[in-house]
Amino acid sequence: MQQFFPHGIGPYLTGGLLIGAAVSFAFAMSGLITGMSTVFSSTWSYFSRLSFFQQDRFLGSRAWRLALAIGLVLGGALFLFTSAHGTTFRTGIPWWRLGVGGFIAGFGARMSNGCTSGHGICGLGSFQLPSLLAVLIFLAAAIVTAQLVAVFGGV
């Protein structure tokens, strides 16, 4: 176990159950399917006249999706202020990788209509085969990419 989980399993498991509880709460109260990547398209409907962003599925969900994103920030802040060692962590990943990776991940998630939460949690939770394949594909692609970056000396 120590070999596979050098930092223990507690926080991972507890955090995962909390995330599942959050997704379940949204579903139980209002029937919402809370994937996270759609907010990046639906919020564009406030600023862009492109017909793609003016689709009903974005217009009809953009307000609650934005509220969900604001909640995420507040949840992160709540953790920072309540944790015992409430020190701020700043990532040391080079800026170009954060930016380029974010661009590719954002483009890909929207093309795929789902990310780690949309396909990974909501899609798997509703036994959808396309989502299962998407998860296997993005895990494989991410593992190969991260290993290649490590080979070339990246952190």
Place this chain on the structure above:
Amino acid sequence: MKASTVVVALITGVLFGFGLAYSSMVKPEVVLSFLRFEDFGLLLVLGGAVVVTTIAYHVLPRIMSQPVLGGAFGKHPSEMNWRTLGGAALFGIGWGLSGVCPGPAIAGLGTGNWPLLVSIGGMIVGAYVQGWLAGRGTPRC
């Protein structure tokens, strides 16, 4: 849209974001350590979330005719086509390069992890380019 839906989404976000921070998924370094097989914790986060979600998605529609605050139970719209699978491959490449995906990028801001703003900026632009290309018809992305 009902005001209650927005409030539910806000509360959901707080719980979701707290869970992402608690499980340290808001640190790209921890995600990358999974992708390099140094720490398999990410699978526990995903697994724990999927188990709870699976129960909710399958049990609630059987015991309730509609959600507590009204409306209808939604469904994740995934389709079997090359966009779903090709987009997933691209998403994986970006995720593996940066260690950042949409939920943790946003939640991480709340923990003061400001460099994640760069990733969010990339995602905002990436989503725009995707929508622009998809709206042009062929080739449909």
